[in-house]
Amino acid sequence: MAKKTKVLDFxxxxxxxxxxxxxxxxxxxxxxxxxxxxEFTDPLSGKYFETINPAREAKLAEVAEAxxxxxxxxxxxxxxxFHKVWSVMPPAERGKYIYRIARIIQERARELAxxxxxxxxxxxxxxxxxxxxxxxxxxxxxxxWADKLDYAFPVKHSQKPExxxxxxxxxxxxxxxxxxxxxAWKLAPALAxxxxxxxxxxxxxxxxALKLAEIxxxxxxxxxxxNIINGGxxxxxxxxxxxxxxxxxxTGSTEVGKIIQKSxxxxxxxxxxxxxxxxxxxxFADAAIDQAVEGVVNGIFFNQGHVCCAGSRLFVQEPVADxxxxxxxxxxxxxxxxxxxxxxxxxxxxNSKEQLMKIKRLVKAGLNEGATxxxxxxxxxxxxxxxxxxxxxxxxxxxxxxxxxxxxPVLSIQTFRxxxxxxxxxxxxxxxxxxxVWTDKGAKIFNVxxxxxxxxxxxxxxxxxxxxxxxxxxxxSGMGREGGLHGLAPYIQMN
Amino acid sequence: xDSELKIKKEADQKNHNGAEQKSATRQDIKKxxxxxxxxxxxxxxxxxxxxxxxxxxxxxxxxxRSSRKDFREAVVAARKAQPGWAxxxxxxxxxxxxxxAETLESRRVQLMNVLMTEGADxxxxxxxxxxxxxxxxxxxxxCDKYQQVFSSVNPVEGSYFNFSFPEPTGxxxxxxxxxxxxxxxxxxxxxxxAGGNTCILLADRNHPLxxxxxxxxxxxxxxxxxxxxxxxxxxxxxxxxxxSHMDVNAVIYPGADNSEIKQIQELASLNIKxxxxxxxxxxxxDESQSPYFIMDLQEIKTTWHPVGI
Numbered sequence: 001m002a003k004k005t006k007v008l009d010f011x012x013x014x015x016x017x018x019x020x021x022x023x024x025x026x027x028x029x030x031x032x033x034x035x036x037x038x039e040f041t042d043p044l045s046g047k048y049f050e051t052i053n054p055a056r057e058a059k060l061a062e063v064a065e066a067x068x069x070x071x072x073x074x075x076x077x078x079x080x081x082f083h084k085v086w087s088v089m090p091p092a093e094r095g096k097y098i099y100r101i102a103r104i105i106q107e108r109a110r111e112l113a114x115x116x117x118x119x120x121x122x123x124x125x126x127x128x129x130x131x132x133x134x135x136x137x138x139x140x141x142x143x144x145w146a147d148k149l150d151y152a153f154p155v156k157h158s159q160k161p162e163x164x165x166x167x168x169x170x171x172x173x174x175x176x177x178x179x180x181x182x183x184a185w186k187l188a189p190a191l192a193x194x195x196x197x198x199x200x201x202x203x204x205x206x207x208x209a210l211k212l213a214e215i216x217x218x219x220x221x222x223x224x225x226x227n228i229i230n231g232g233x234x235x236x237x238x239x240x241x242x243x244x245x246x247x248x249x250x251t252g253s254t255e256v257g258k259i260i261q262k263s264x265x266x267x268x269x270x271x272x273x274x275x276x277x278x279x280x281x282x283x284f285a286d287a288a289i290d291q292a293v294e295g296v297v298n299g300i301f302f303n304q305g306h307v308c309c310a311g312s313r314l315f316v317q318e319p320v321a322d323x324x325x326x327x328x329x330x331x332x333x334x335x336x337x338x339x340x341x342x343x344x345x346x347x348x349x350x351n352s353k354e355q356l357m358k359i360k361r362l363v364k365a366g367l368n369e370g371a372t373x374x375x376x377x378x379x380x381x382x383x384x385x386x387x388x389x390x391x392x393x394x395x396x397x398x399x400x401x402x403x404x405x406x407x408x409p410v411l412s413i414q415t416f417r418x419x420x421x422x423x424x425x426x427x428x429x430x431x432x433x434x435x436x437v438w439t440d441k442g443a444k445i446f447n448v449x450x451x452x453x454x455x456x457x458x459x460x461x462x463x464x465x466x467x468x469x470x471x472x473x474x475x476x477s478g479m480g481r482e483g484g485l486h487g488l489a490p491y492i493q494m495n
Numbered sequence: 496x497d498s499e500l501k502i503k504k505e506a507d508q509k510n511h512n513g514a515e516q517k518s519a520t521r522q523d524i525k526k527x528x529x530x531x532x533x534x535x536x537x538x539x540x541x542x543x544x545x546x547x548x549x550x551x552x553x554x555x556x557x558x559x560r561s562s563r564k565d566f567r568e569a570v571v572a573a574r575k576a577q578p579g580w581a582x583x584x585x586x587x588x589x590x591x592x593x594x595x596a597e598t599l600e601s602r603r604v605q606l607m608n609v610l611m612t613e614g615a616d617x618x619x620x621x622x623x624x625x626x627x628x629x630x631x632x633x634x635x636x637x638c639d640k641y642q643q644v645f646s647s648v649n650p651v652e653g654s655y656f657n658f659s660f661p662e663p664t665g666x667x668x669x670x671x672x673x674x675x676x677x678x679x680x681x682x683x684x685x686x687x688x689a690g691g692n693t694c695i696l697l698a699d700r701n702h703p704l705x706x707x708x709x710x711x712x713x714x715x716x717x718x719x720x721x722x723x724x725x726x727x728x729x730x731x732x733x734x735x736x737x738x739s740h741m742d743v744n745a746v747i748y749p750g751a752d753n754s755e756i757k758q759i760q761e762l763a764s765l766n767i768k769x770x771x772x773x774x775x776x777x778x779x780x781d782e783s784q785s786p787y788f789i790m791d792l793q794e795i796k797t798t799w800h801p802v803g804i
Binding site: 137154155254257258259261262264265266273275430445449450454455456457458459460461464466468469470471472474475476477478479481484485486494 | 644647649650651652653655657659662664744753754756757758759760761763764765766767769785787794795796797798799800801
């Protein structure tokens with residue numbers, strides 16, 4: 001007897017009334033300068049660029065673009081603050097300033113969340129529940145380390161005075177996918193360890209970092225300790241190559257990471273790189289299937305897939321593959337795509353036109369290589385940058401959609417039979433940032449998680465972050481860790 | 496000790512194997528110095544050599560001048576050996592490093608002779624040999640301890656159990672220091688293998704004899720094949736390959752030449768290779784050994800799991 005295929009009717013029964021978060025209380029200036037020495041100043045470059053809301057393609061503000069002279073000013077400010085104030089301040093006092101920043105972020109959390117969604121396109125639920133609370137938590141966590149560094153780095157010569165020293169002036173370059181959170185990840189450990197900073201937010205998402213600049217000013221941080229300058233690749237390059245910089249911390253693509261590593265060769269600058277990923281999410285037949293479906297959906301569609309640790313390669317064990325893929329298709333039919341400020345929205349706007357084009361280009365490459373594409377039948381807003389959640393089946397290890405980081409809501413699906421095969425396929429890639437494993441067997445979890453060559457492994461969960469939890473990659477996903485005790489190491493030097 | 500005095504007295508009359516150079520009745524057997532790749536002593540595929548002279552200017556051996564292909568063979572061997580070496584119990588790795596120390600101790604006379612042939616004086620050689628053995632014992636002890644010192648259980652928010660611990664970076668290419676001969680080589684090798692990595696070492700141009708004789712020590716110490724591979728040859732020919740190979744995860748450079756550092760760092764960017772600069776003027780002092788040398792060649796892995804049902 002042939003089984004009847006169950007067909008779910010989504011579009012007539014799953015309507016939600018709009019629940020938009022108000023943006024009335026968010027004040028955005030018409031124009032922002034460079035934040036140097038606790039003041040917003042006009043750029044010597046004389047240049048400004050527009051920043052927009054990617055969901056509406058509407059201008060939000062004009063932002064100053066830092067030229068080489070501006071970069072120089074910012075580095076000078078950071079250098080003076082380092083030598084005269086921040087590195088010689090009693091560590092406990094340093095900590096108090098950082099605690100203060102955490103507190104003000106909490107106070108202004110709603111404003112920051114709304115602005116983050118407006119400028120970056122991410123759903124308000126995520127900016128409200130993940131980005132902003134974690135950013136505050138990061139500052140709070142590292143504030144407490146400021147006067148406890150001796151306990152983080154045991155050495156036998158502990159009688160040496162000042163055996164742990166800051167590195168100096170740090171140039172930090174952050175991406176557009178978690179703008180405020182990435183600023184927190186970079187600033188908090190650097191400041192706790194006694195460094196000063198020139199931070200460059202991503203070109204498409206400068207606004208929450210500029211709000212953070214206001215917060216830093218309001219927290220009375222000594223001028224020059226944190227300087228925030230905006231711009232694109234040219235500004236970033238000027239910062240990386242400035243001789244006054246002692247350490248580079250970069251989060252972004254592997255491609256740019258390689259350029260940075262090459263360009264600072266021989267300069268003696270320290271560096272940490274947090275780069276791209278192409279995580280394998282491995283589902284075994286004995287997993288809790290519905291829970292795993294939720295985890296896989298969260299793994300790839302969280303923040304529109306603009307996540308370096310996104311679970312963009314799904315491996316399902318053959319006995320459950322058909323069932324799992326059907327459930328996955330059903331689940332993505334229910335995802336709500338649209339206004340980032342609507343509290344019902346699951347998938348917001350793609351961050352920029354450039355990124356949307358990149359996603360489209362790679363999806364086209366997948367189709368050209370013979371992969372089968374599945375997208376839900378949902379409507380998209382007429383204005384703004386959008387991309388439907390996308391599944392690729394019939395793919396091989398060699399396909400571009402399997403090998404390359406797409407950084408969008410696109411999941412490639414492969415099947416496997418044995419544990420060994422899953423591990424082999426999972427590791428057969430230059431990246432090594434994260435991985436996922438879904439099974440009810442504890443021994444299998446430890447076997448697989450210890451063999452995945454990646455810096456973070458989520459077992460029966462995915463995309464979880466915490467200030468106390470180290471994050472960072474193996475292989476071409478970068479070097480160094482952010483978060484936790486291990487995240488302090490890049491910002492200190494030992495005698 | 497009488498035997499040692501005798502060695503000193505006769506050092507210049509013996510070749511580096513300690514055999515009599517002149518005998519009325521028989522000629523001594525000179526050793527052919529080869530490379531050490533995948534647990535085997537093989538000649539360079541290139542067929543090239545360079546001459547090593549002693550302080551008196553006499554050629555004491557023809558040394559293999561390794562090629563890029565030799566290096567690539569060594570990387571294949573190291574890659575193949577790495578998962579098995581990392582999977583061995585820490586206690587087992589510890590015992591193998593200790594075993595290397597034991598074997599080295601028992602071959603003091605052999606190593607002392609080649610080190611003197613390479614140009615060091617007796618007193619220095621003694622100090623270096625003592626430190627070499629002690630350094631191996633030091634790192635043998637760390638094999639099953641650094642994990643506890645540098646791992647953490649992280650107090651994350653929510654119902655999750657979350658822990659971080661070090662794992663080996665993988666395959667390491669290593670330029671041996673040009674000072675402290677054998678001690679330098681052992682000082683850079685030990686933190687690699689103590690931490691579960693495998694490595695390819697380029698012996699210093701002036702210390703190939705002690706390096707290859709040390710390979711014999713490794714070969715006799717239950718070190719699995721491919722875990723340590725030793726090449727001899729010219730740094731200026733091989734440096735770029737050590738830094739650029741796409742299946743090498745990290746490169747160690749213990750020198751101070753800034754143009755070489757620049758070259759290594761540029762080429763390392765091809766695959767985000769970790770560049771470890773251990774610029775030490777001397778490997779003789781206590782600060783030349785530390786678990787942080789092991790940690791330079793480790794990756795921190797963090798694992799999350801929900802708590803509760």
